[in-house]
Every structure is written in C-alpha cells, then in structure tokens.
Amino acid sequence: MKNRLASLDRVLLMGPGPSPVADNVYAAMATPMVGHMDPDFIALMDTIKEQLRTVFQTKNTVTMPMSGTGSAGMETAFVNMVERGDSVLILQNGVFGKRMIDVATRLGADVTELGFEWGTPVIPDKVAEALAAKKYDLVAIVHAETSTGVANPVEAVGRLVKEHGALYLVDCVTSLGGMEVALDRWGADICYSGTQKCLSCPPGLSPVSFSNAAIERLKRRKAKVPNWYLDLGMLTSYWEGHKRIYHHTAPISMNYALYQALANLLEEGLPNAYARHKAMHERLLAGLGELGFKPFVDASCRLPMLNLVTCPAGVDEAKLRERLRMEHHIEIGGGLGALAGKVLRIGVMGEGARPEPVDRLIKAMAACVR
Amino acid sequence: MKNRLASLDRVLLMGPGPSPVADNVYAAMATPMVGHMDPDFIALMDTIKEQLRTVFQTKNTVTMPMSGTGSAGMETAFVNMVERGDSVLILQNGVFGKRMIDVATRLGADVTELGFEWGTPVIPDKVAEALAAKKYDLVAIVHAETSTGVANPVEAVGRLVKEHGALYLVDCVTSLGGMEVALDRWGADICYSGTQKCLSCPPGLSPVSFSNAAIERLKRRKAKVPNWYLDLGMLTSYWEGHKRIYHHTAPISMNYALYQALANLLEEGLPNAYARHKAMHERLLAGLGELGFKPFVDASCRLPMLNLVTCPAGVDEAKLRERLRMEHHIEIGGGLGALAGKVLRIGVMGEGARPEPVDRLIKAMAACVR
Numbered sequence: 120m121k122n123r124l125a126s127l128d129r130v131l132l133m134g135p136g137p138s139p140v141a142d143n144v145y146a147a148m149a150t151p152m153v154g155h156m157d158p159d160f161i162a163l164m165d166t167i168k169e170q171l172r173t174v175f176q177t178k179n180t181v182t183m184p185m186s187g188t189g190s191a192g193m194e195t196a197f198v199n200m201v202e203r204g205d206s207v208l209i210l211q212n213g214v215f216g217k218r219m220i221d222v223a224t225r226l227g228a229d230v231t232e233l234g235f236e237w238g239t240p241v242i243p244d245k246v247a248e249a250l251a252a253k254k255y256d257l258v259a260i261v262h263a264e265t266s267t268g269v270a271n272p273v274e275a276v277g278r279l280v281k282e283h284g285a286l287y288l289v290d291c292v293t294s295l296g297g298m299e300v301a302l303d304r305w306g307a308d309i310c311y312s313g314t315q316k317c318l319s320c321p322p323g324l325s326p327v328s329f330s331n332a333a334i335e336r337l338k339r340r341k342a343k344v345p346n347w348y349l350d351l352g353m354l355t356s357y358w359e360g361h362k363r364i365y366h367h368t369a370p371i372s373m374n375y376a377l378y379q380a381l382a383n384l385l386e387e388g389l390p391n392a393y394a395r396h397k398a399m400h401e402r403l404l405a406g407l408g409e410l411g412f413k414p415f416v417d418a419s420c421r422l423p424m425l426n427l428v429t430c431p432a433g434v435d436e437a438k439l440r441e442r443l444r445m446e447h448h449i450e451i452g453g454g455l456g457a458l459a460g461k462v463l464r465i466g467v468m469g470e471g472a473r474p475e476p477v478d479r480l481i482k483a484m485a486a487c488v489r
Numbered sequence: 490m491k492n493r494l495a496s497l498d499r500v501l502l503m504g505p506g507p508s509p510v511a512d513n514v515y516a517a518m519a520t521p522m523v524g525h526m527d528p529d530f531i532a533l534m535d536t537i538k539e540q541l542r543t544v545f546q547t548k549n550t551v552t553m554p555m556s557g558t559g560s561a562g563m564e565t566a567f568v569n570m571v572e573r574g575d576s577v578l579i580l581q582n583g584v585f586g587k588r589m590i591d592v593a594t595r596l597g598a599d600v601t602e603l604g605f606e607w608g609t610p611v612i613p614d615k616v617a618e619a620l621a622a623k624k625y626d627l628v629a630i631v632h633a634e635t636s637t638g639v640a641n642p643v644e645a646v647g648r649l650v651k652e653h654g655a656l657y658l659v660d661c662v663t664s665l666g667g668m669e670v671a672l673d674r675w676g677a678d679i680c681y682s683g684t685q686k687c688l689s690c691p692p693g694l695s696p697v698s699f700s701n702a703a704i705e706r707l708k709r710r711k712a713k714v715p716n717w718y719l720d721l722g723m724l725t726s727y728w729e730g731h732k733r734i735y736h737h738t739a740p741i742s743m744n745y746a747l748y749q750a751l752a753n754l755l756e757e758g759l760p761n762a763y764a765r766h767k768a769m770h771e772r773l774l775a776g777l778g779e780l781g782f783k784p785f786v787d788a789s790c791r792l793p794m795l796n797l798v799t800c801p802a803g804v805d806e807a808k809l810r811e812r813l814r815m816e817h818h819i820e821i822g823g824g825l826g827a828l829a830g831k832v833l834r835i836g837v838m839g840e841g842a843r844p845e846p847v848d849r850l851i852k853a854m855a856a857c858v859r
Binding site for chain 1: 717752
C-alpha cells in the first residue's frame with residue numbers, strides 16, 4: 120500500500136500557525152504511551168501545570184491544557200463562565216474578536232460588541248466609556264489579534280475592567296511564549312492559548328488558566344455547564360488533587376509534546392524568547408522592506424510574531440503565496456475576513472523565529488518578486 | 490534539565506484504552522507537519538474520510554474525525570442533533586449510557602432513560618414498548634459498553650427505531666475496528682468513535698459519521714448549534730468540498746497517526762481484524778479461567794475487545810492491578826461506576842489483540858495470584 124505520509128512535502132511553516140516544531144518535540148510525541156490514569160502520567164500532568172503557570176505568569180491553581188485546539192480553549196472559557204442572559208462586552212478588532220462574539224451569542228449571553236478598526240488596537244478610553252454606560256459580567260479581549268497583527272493594550276484595559284468588578288477574559292493564543300503574558304499582573308481571570316504558535320508544538324491542546332474569582336463564578340452557576348466535554352469542574356477533578364477522577368481519555372502523546380515544548384521554552388528563558396521574537400520580527404521587516412513590502416500595522420502596536428504586510432505594486436498576493444509553497448516549500452498566510460486578498464500574514468513563531476528560517480523566507484520572497 | 494519523558498515507564502496497555510500503538514503509527518505522528526490548509530493536508534483529509542467510510546461501513550458523506558477525544562464525539566453528536574425540548578430516548582446499561590444522559594440533559598433535551606441491568610444487554614422488546622408509548626426525535630445506544638463489557642443488539646434496535654421514524658445514534662467508541670460496525674446496514678444516523686481503542690492510535694481524535702437524514706435535521710435547526718468548536722456545518726465546510734473554509738487548526742500530527750492506523754487496519758482487512766480480536770478474547774478468557782478468574786458477562790453478549798472478569802476468592806482487585814503495573818509494567822482497568830472494586834476490565838484491542846501481549850498478561854497475572 121502506498122504510504123501517503125512518505126510523500127508529504129517538507130514545508131517551512133512561516134504562516135500564522137502551525138509553526139515549525141523542534142526535533143525533540145517530534146520525538147516526545149513518539150514516546151511510547153502510558154495510560155491516562157497512570158501514576159507516571161499524573162506526575163507529568165503536575166509538571167505541565169507548573170510549566171504553564173510559569174509561562175502564563177500566574178499562581179492560578181486551575182491552569183492546564185484542554186484536550187482540543189485553541190478554539191476549544193475559547194469555547195471552554197465562554198461555556199464555563201457565561202450563562203444565558205449574562206452581560207458580556209467583547210472588544211473586537213479582528214476575526215478572533217468576531218469569533219468570541221459568535222461563541223458567546225450561541226451560549227445565550229447578552230453580548231455587546233465594541234468594535235475598533237482592523238489593523239488598529241483597542242482604545243482604553245472607549246472601553247472606559249462602555250464600562251461606565253453599562254454593568255458587565257465579563258469583558259473579553261484578544262491579546263495578539265492573529266488576523267490583523269495588532270497587539271492590544273491588555274494591561275491598561277485590565278485595570279479598567281477590575282475597577283468595574285467584571286471578570287476579565289484574555290485570548291493569548293498567538294502571544295503566549297512570544298511576548299510577555301502576565302496574567303496575574305494584568306488582572307486576567309480567564310485565559311486560553313494554543314500550542315501551535317509560539318510554543319512550537321503541534322496543534323491539539325489549548326492551555327487555559329482561571330483565577331479564583333473565575334472559579335467562584337463557576338461555582339455560582341445556576342445551570343450545569345452545557346458542555347460535558349469542556350466542563351471545568353469535572354476537568355479539574357481529573358487534573359487536580361490527590362485522587363484523580365477519570366473524565367475523558369486525555370491525548371497522552373500531545374501532552375508529551377507540550378511538556379517538551381514548554382521545557383525547551385523555559386530552558387531558553389522567557390525574556391530571551393521574547394527578545395528573540397522581537398529581533399526576528401525586525402529582521403523580517405527590514406528584509407521585506409528592501410523588497411517593497413510595507414507593514415500594515417503602525418509600529419506602536421505591531422505584534423512581533425505575526426506580521427501583516429502589503430505587497431509592492433504589481434505583486435499578486437495569492438500567486439506569491441502559491442509560488443512560495445510550490446517552488447520554495449514555504450507556507451505563509453493570506454488575509455482573513457475583511458483583509459482577504461489585501462495582505463500577507465507572516466509568522467515568526469517559536470522555532471520559526473530564528474535567523475535561518477527568516478532569511479530563507481526573505482530570500483525566497485526576493486526570488487518571487489524580482 | 491532532567492527530561493521527564495526519558496524516565497517514563499514502558500507499559501503494556503491492556504486496559505480499556507488507550508491500547509498499544511504500532512511503531513509505524515508513532516513514526517507517523519513524528520512526521521514533519523504541513524499546515525492545516527496545505528494542499529497536501531487537504532488531500533490526506535480526503536483519504537482519511539474514505540478510510541473511515543470503509544471501517545464504519547457507510548456511504549455517509551459527512552464522515553470525518555473531530556478534533557477531540559471520544560467524548561468530544563459524543564458531545565458533537567448530541568449538540569448538533571438535539572435542540573432544547575427535543576425528545577430523546579437513551580438506552581442505558583453502563584457508564585457511557587449514563588454519560589449520554591448527562592450530555593443530552595445539559596443541552597436541554599427532554600430525556601427518557603430506559604435502563605437495563607449492568608452486565609446485561611439492551612432488550613429490543615423493551616425498546617419496542619418504549620417506542621410505542623411515546624414519540625421520540627432520537628434514540629441513542631452504546632454498541633460496546635466499555636464499563637460492563639456488553640455488546641448491545643444495535644442492529645435489532647435499529648430496525649425498531651427506523652419503524653418509528655426517529656434518528657438513531659450509536660456510540661462505537663470501543664467497537665470500531667475490533668468487531669463489525671456497519672452503519673448503513675444498521676440504519677444508524679449518527680455515530681462517533683475514538684482512536685485509542687481498536688484502531689490502536691493515540692487518543693486525540695474522534696471519528697464521526699452522519700447520515701443524510703441527520704444532516705437534514707441539522708439544517709432544520711431553529712437555533713445555531715450552541716457549540717462553535719463542534720459545529721458540524723462549519724466543520725464540513727473545512728472537511729468537504731472544492732474550496733475549504735478555515736474553521737480551527739486541525740491537530741495535524743494526530744491526523745497523520747490516524748491515517749497510518751487506518752491504513753494498517755485496512756491492509757489487514759476488517760474481517761481478519763475482527764477474527765483476531767475474537768481469537769485473542771478466547772485465548773485470554775481460557776488462560777484466565779485456569780487461574781480462577783470468571784467472566785462477568787454471559788457468553789451470548791460478551792465483547793471481544795473488552796473483558797470484565799471477577800477475581801478468584803482471596804484476590805484483591807486493586808492490589809492485583811497495582812502489582813501488574815509496578816512489577817510487570819502492564820496496565821489493566823478496574824471497574825467503573827457501580828462496578829468499581831468488583832471487576833477487572835481487560836482490553837485486547839488493536840495491537841494488544843495479539844498472542845504475545847495476551848500471553849504476557851496471562852503469565853503476569855498467574856505470577857500475581859499464585
């Protein structure tokens with residue numbers, strides 16, 4: 120029988136995720152499995168929780184990976200924290216803010232959308248006005264908006280949210296590991312991320328963290344969480360405590376990979392990893408600038424790990440991506456939503472945020488546009 | 490830094506799952522990734538769908554793996570098919586039937602439970618009575634009840650359900666690949682499985698299949714599916730058709746593993762795999778019978794891949810499991826729910842359903858009880 124995997128192209132992943140994976144993370148995934156209730160696995164779960172607390176910069180007890188990709192983390196956050204009729208303010212300046220609105224609305228929340236122009240950040244003064252005008256149970260924001268390349272001012276917004284006593288939810292899917300994430304300092308109560316961005320781990324898990332205030336909210340629910348698979352109370356009975364209670368069969372191999380990816384990151388040190396992402400972001404923009412590509416986002420709020428650029432005149436973005444993939448075996452991303460066809464999205468994430476892959480990409484793009 | 494994975498024990502997995510994984514499946518998981526929108530990955534998705542249709546014995550177009558473990562498949566089935574107030578009949582004779590009740594109730598369904606003694610099968614005549622007494626939108630059953638080791642008469646029940654015009658949901662988590670699953674012949678409209686049982690693939694995905702009637706029901710929904718992550722309509726836009734629409738970042742590496750595990754199974758041939766599970770089940774019970782272990786389930790409805798046995802007098806089941814794990818590096822399972830402390834649950838699943846692991850287990854159990 121023909122083996123389809125043997126003929127897969129070997130692609131350098133420089134899009135908005137998944138990002139390149141280190142050899143020792145691939146090897147970790149291929150480690151022979153133990154059971155999901157095995158004492159060795161339970162000990163590893165405890166290590167992963169500690170690693171995650173370090174990268175999230177939090178003391179939150181309830182910090183663990185959910186058994187689904189980043190969007191499962193978003194679902195977990197809303198389905199556990201929101202009940203029908205709860206008032207939710209969503210600060211929207213991209214596809215992932217829009218997705219939050221869809222998720223929360225499906226759950227029957229009373230959603231208010233506060234929108235900002237795509238490619239620009241959330242403006243704290245506007246948030247303050249909205250918070251003064253209505254009482255909200257929860258305020259949600261995306262730290263690193265992967266669809267626009269914008270970093271939102273999550274710390275400033277957090278201060279406002281805390282003044283008004285709402286729960287504060289921050290999407291850190293793309294930021295975690297590539298720029299500072301500091302849940303406790305920000306006052307973030309609910310956070311989720313993904314493994315396939317700056318953690319450089321294959322997609323499959325979504326690390327989440329919930330503050331004590333969030334857990335208190337969970338305990339005050341009137342109705343059971345309308346999602347058995349993502350029920351946080353049951354999940355903590357599996358992930359916490361002396362005697363673990365079986366919930367679902369955790370994806371063992373993905374947890375091995377996450378452990379190794381986090382070990383790699385912590386061995387490098389978080390400040391070093393942040394600095395590396397910033398340096399590679401600058402290297403990328405400098406190289407692409409010489410080719411006539413222009414940053415889409417103002418320098419004041421550019422993300423380091425996800426770069427939106429517009430093409431020089433005469434360059435078709437879709438054809439460029441096609442040539443990069445087919446001739447140079449490099450993946451980059453196109454625009455999402457309203458930005459489809461207008462921008463390129465280039466990731467320098469995790470193992471992709473190193474000189475060799477960045478230079479290879481610049482060289483390939485030069486070959487395509489010259 | 491100490492590498493925790495290097496010191497993990499190497500365990501023979503003979504419990505209720507996860508099951509042993511073939512070397513080429515581990516290798517598949519470590520294959521360098523392409524992106525989730527990459528043409529190579531989309532071609533592989535098409536292959537996986539075809540493979541799944543073969544093992545499910547169905548022509549259902551909507552047949553694909555969900556990005557979560559088996560319980561995410563159960564959640565997917567109910568959250569897409571059931572709306573608040575829908576009448577649902579759940580045939581319950583174990584933990585996974587109970588779980589269905591919990592899942593459906595959380596979603597606001599009008600749930601009727603028809604219970605049967607644990608360790609015995611669902612009785613079609615009782616189902617016929619229930620169907621005559623009330624009109625149901627959906628009837629749900631577990632094919633292979635992993636908590637009791639019982640095979641339910643899904644084909645006979647299917648005929649009754651079809652006569653009454655309800656949708657028919659069958660949980661095939663543990664049966665798929667280890668005994669015949671024939672969705673189209675059974676008249677099953679909704680089915681989900683897991684990868685970590687008889688497919689011998691690490692946990693992380695849940696193959697599902699939906700009939701045309703199920704998809705028609707989805708289209709008739711009044712409200713959006715209250716679960717963005719598991720929304721079947723959006724997922725089919727990613728998994729089907731000429732132009733794929735991004736939904737979430739699929740767990741690429743898990744799909745590589747599933748592809749390889751399904752390729753292994755189809756290369757062996759489904760009838761051969763079923764016969765192998767049955768032969769290893771008999772070999773296990775014969776060996777354990779000599780040691781004084783007795784089957785918990787009547788021979789007429791025993792599952793081949795999941796064997797419940799009671800211990801000989803004087804043997805403590807928890808201590809036996811502990812010794813097997815610590816001294817012999819073999820995992821087997823204990824009882825779940827009402828059967829906790831009363832039975833052992835022994836899997837002969839996938840790669841575990843071969844003479845060498847079965848004999849190793851019997852020998853180790855002999856050493857523990859003699």
